Structures are given as C-alpha cells and as structure tokens.
Amino acid sequence: MTYHDTPSQPLPEMRYVDASAKPSEKHAYAVMTVNSAGLKSEPAAASP
Amino acid sequence: MERRLPVILPNQRRSGQSVPDVSRPETKLWFYFLGASFINVGCEAIHLGQTELMNHNDRNLDHYSHVLTLIRSYAAKHARRHMVLLDSHVPSGGLVYDGQLLMDFHSFPLRIMEMPDTPQEAILKVGFSDGIYGRSKGGTTPSGWKCEHLPYLVEIDNWGVSKTPGQAKAGGIWIWGYDEITWFAHQSQQYRSNWLRYAWDWVKRTDPNGFLQMPGSRTVRSPRDGMRWYYANKPSPAVPDGLDDEDTIRAVWAADRPSGSVEPTHAGGRYLKVDYPASTATNELQTAVTYTLWLPDGAPRLRGIIVHQHGAGTTASIEGSTAPYDLHWQALAKKWDCALFGSSYHVLNEKTDLTPGGSEHWFDPRRGSEKTFLKALAEFAAQSGHPELETVPWANSDDRCSSP
Numbered sequence: 499m500t501y502h503d504t505p506s507q508p509l510p511e512m513r514y515v516d517a518s519a520k521p522s523e524k525h526a527y528a529v530m531t532v533n534s535a536g537l538k539s540e541p542a543a544a545s546p
Numbered sequence: 547m548e549r550r551l552p553v554i555l556p557n558q559r560r561s562g563q564s565v566p567d568v569s570r571p572e573t574k575l576w577f578y579f580l581g582a583s584f585i586n587v588g589c590e591a592i593h594l595g596q597t598e599l600m601n602h603n604d605r606n607l608d609h610y611s612h613v614l615t616l617i618r619s620y621a622a623k624h625a626r627r628h629m630v631l632l633d634s635h636v637p638s639g640g641l642v643y644d645g646q647l648l649m650d651f652h653s654f655p656l657r658i659m660e661m662p663d664t665p666q667e668a669i670l671k672v673g674f675s676d677g678i679y680g681r682s683k684g685g686t687t688p689s690g691w692k693c694e695h696l697p698y699l700v701e702i703d704n705w706g707v708s709k710t711p712g713q714a715k716a717g718g719i720w721i722w723g724y725d726e727i728t729w730f731a732h733q734s735q736q737y738r739s740n741w742l743r744y745a746w747d748w749v750k751r752t753d754p755n756g757f758l759q760m761p762g763s764r765t766v767r768s769p770r771d772g773m774r775w776y777y778a779n780k781p782s783p784a785v786p787d788g789l790d791d792e793d794t795i796r797a798v799w800a801a802d803r804p805s806g807s808v809e810p811t812h813a814g815g816r817y818l819k820v821d822y823p824a825s826t827a828t829n830e831l832q833t834a835v836t837y838t839l840w841l842p843d844g845a846p847r848l849r850g851i852i853v854h855q856h857g858a859g860t861t862a863s864i865e866g867s868t869a870p871y872d873l874h875w876q877a878l879a880k881k882w883d884c885a886l887f888g889s890s891y892h893v894l895n896e897k898t899d900l901t902p903g904g905s906e907h908w909f910d911p912r913r914g915s916e917k918t919f920l921k922a923l924a925e926f927a928a929q930s931g932h933p934e935l936e937t938v939p940w941a942n943s944d945d946r947c948s949s950p
Contacts, residue, residue, distance in 0.1 A: 502856075502862070502865035502866075503869075503872070504854075504856075504865045504866060504867075504868045504869045504871075504872055504888075505868045505871050505872050505873075506868070507868060509868060509871055
C-alpha cells in the first residue's frame with residue numbers, strides 16, 4: 499500500500515502472451531484491473 | 547586465501563614478500579580446505595584475491611582449473627544453494643581455461659586517477675593504468691552461460707600508503723599519496739556522496755558489464771592521523787568511527803532501480819530520459835536528477851506538458867521516478883495532446899533544508915533546479931522532434947512544491 503499517486507515498482511509489463519493458444523481456434527480476451535486494495539473492475543469488452 | 551601457505555612464490559609486486567604457488571599440491575589442498583571450510587559455515591561467494599600473482603608456475607591454468615573444480619564440486623553437495631560464486635582480481639582481464647571462464651565474475655580496483663592541479667580531486671578515466679573497463683574476458687561461465695565480457699565489480703581498493711601521504715604526484719596508482727580507500731575516507735561527506743554517485747554513473751555508462759562495489763568496511767593506512775579503518779556505517783555506539791555513507795549508498799541503489807524495472811512497460815507512446823549529475827558549483831543544482839518524459843502517439847504538435855513533481859525526501863524521490871509510467875496520467879495527457887514529465891531528484895536523506903543531501907537544494911528553483919529543468923526540456927525537444935516542448939505551457943500536477 500502506498501500513498502503516492504505513482505505506480506509501484508516493479509512496474510508490470512503491459513503485455514500478455516497466451517502460451518496455451520491453439521492456431522486453429524478462436525480465443526477471446528478481456529482486460530480487468532485490480533487496485534492495490536484488491537478491488538476488481540468489470541472486464542472490458544472482450545476482443546477476439 | 548593467499549596467506550600462511552607452506553609453498554610460496556616471490557611476490558612480483560612487493561620485494562621481500564611472497565605469495566602461494568598454486569601449482570603445488572600442498573597449496574591446492576590448502577585452497578580446497580579453505581574453500582570447503584567457508585562453504586561449511588554458509589558462505590555463498592568467495593573472493594580468491596590476487597590469483598594472477600599465484601600462477602607463475604601455472605600459466606596454462608591446469609592447476610587453478612583443478613582446484614576450483616574441486617571447490618565447486620564440494621559446493622554442489624554441501625553449499626546452501628548447491629553452488630558457490632568465485633571471483634578474483636584479474637589484471638589480465640580474466641582466467642580462461644580452454645574457453646571456460648574460471649571465475650563467476652571478475653573484480654578489480656577502480657583505478658582512480660588523481661587530478662594534481664585540483665587539491666584532493668580524483669576522477670575515473672578509461673585507459674588510466676591497467677583499469678579493467680572494456681577488457682573483462684568472456685567465455686563459458688561456470689554456470690554454463692556464455693558472454694563476450696564477464697560482468698565484474700570494481701572496488702575502492704586498499705594496498706597501503708606512499709612516502710608522501712596527502713600529496714600529489716607520488717607516482718604509479720597512488721591518489722594524493724594514498725591508496726583508493728584511504729584517499730576516499732579523507733574526503734568530506736559531501737564529496738564522498740557526490741563521488742559515489744559519480745563513480746556509479748560513470749562505471750555504468752562506460753561499460754555495461756561493470757558495477758561499482760560500494761565500500762562497506764575496509765582497512766586504511768593513514769600515518770598522519772592514525773585512521774585505521776573505513777566504515778560506511780552511521781556513527782553509533784557499535785561503530786563510533788562510522789563515516790555516515792549509508793544513506794548515500796542506499797539512495798544510489800534505490801535511484802538505480804527504476805531504470806531497470808520500468809523498461810518492460812509499453813502501453814503506447816514513447817519515453818525519453820536524461821540524467822544530470824550533481825554539480826559542485828554553488829550556482830548550479832547540487833543534487834543529481836533524472837527526468838523522464840512520456841510522449842503520446844498520434845500528436846503531431848504537443849499543446850502542453852503535464853509536470854508531475856514529487857515531494858521532499860528519499861521515498862518521494864523514488865516514487866516520483868515512476869510518475870511518467872502512470873496510465874491514468876498518460877490517458878489525461880493523451881486526451882489533450884500533452885507530454886507527461888516526471889522528475890526524480892536523488893536526495894540523500896529526509897531532510898528538507900540545505901544540509902548535504904537535503905531537499906531544499908532542489909525545491910528552491912533559484913538553487914539550480916530551474917536551469918536544469920529548462921535544459922532538460924531543450925534536450926527532450928531535440929531528441930523527440932518536438933521543438934515546441936521548449937515553449938508550450940506547463941501544468942503542474944502537484945501543489946506541494948513550487949519548483950519544477
């Protein structure tokens with residue numbers, strides 16, 4: 499927990515690699531945020 | 547490990563003294579015994595000293611390879627993490643046996659060069675004496691990975707005192723007549739603080755494989771005032787002679803952390819960064835600073851700069867270093883075609899006054915931070931291809947401080 503309005507280190511990498519994805523199938527992904535208190539947002543609209 | 551051994555060689559550097567001969571079975575047994583003993587008490591890294599003084603009868607490194615393999619084999623069975631890290635001083639750049647590096651990392655003195663025309667001043671310079679910069683040999687490491695140049699530590703070393711302590715031009719590698727640590731210990735705290743920052747940055751910029759080993763506790767030789775030991779500790783009943791360099795060392799390490807950890811974040815836009823060392827001039831900023839600028843994609847001409855400023859003290863300084871990476875601030879900046887600017891002034895402590903390392907050195911813009919801020923904007927304008935960065939308005943995102 500920090501009272502500063504800047505991101506804590508180490509900064510997360512803004513990238514996700516789905517190692518289990520299969521070339522012949524469609525996959526859907528959505529972004530969700532979690533704050534430092536553990537509260538989660540609704541998932542953003544999924545994109546194929 | 548090189549003392550009190552049964553089989554010895556003349557020391558090539560000091561007449562009348564001797565060093566072990568690693569080619570002799572007794573010496574190897576003794577080295578193996580010492581290595582195993584250190585591992586048994588929990589040591590995970592062992593510095594082997596002047597390995598290149600001890601191998602005059604082992605030019606092919608057969609014997610070193612043999613005994614170090616034995617020590618590593620012992621570590622594989624008995625060490626806490628089933629391995630041990632070995633290093634030594636390597637004037638030649640490294641011990642390589644059939645493509646295999648014998649050390650896990652290299653070590654060498656900083657090789658500090660005195661500036662005879664400026665009392666007590668000294669600098670680092672590539673090519674001075676036998677400095678290791680750019681010369682660390684590569685190969686296959688004991689852990690199995692390969693490199694062109696093995697990473698190395700450079701230390702503020704000790705070896706004694708000349709016949710003219712405190713005076714310039716004693717010759718060789720003396721710094722104002724002293725060895726490196728004794729010269730360092732005789733400077734003011736402010737000078738030591740600035741010099742550690744300078745050395746850390748210089749080594750990092752000069753050779754990406756080099757790393758400054760911070761001084762902690764080391765013998766010094768100073769016949770004029772009787773000083774016998776350098777301690778980086780804060781003075782306390784336990785360490786009454788501490789020279790109080792702890793805060794500086796902590797701040798240098800903390801300030802260095804962001805540059806490694808922020809790189810993976812890529813959520814769009816681009817980042818520019820400039821570093822300025824602390825100036826020793828009274829009319830310039832006496833605090834080192836890192837400025838970072840985030841530029842949004844798709845803004846042909848920027849309309850302003852959101853300046854995110856941190857507060858006083860070391861924690862605020864460290865936290866401030868990540869401001870340009872904040873996604874919320876970036877979203878606001880992108881919406882209005884603005885750049886996002888963050889600063890991290892490398893203060894040394896929590897003081898808010900003008901004592902050494904205190905924050906007033908930067909938060910009073912008359913003391914140099916204004917000029918440094920404007921200089922950074924000019925650099926960012928040139929680097930980014932956005933000359934308007936020098937003239938667009940600023941929006942200060944933090945009202946705790948009035949300076950840039």
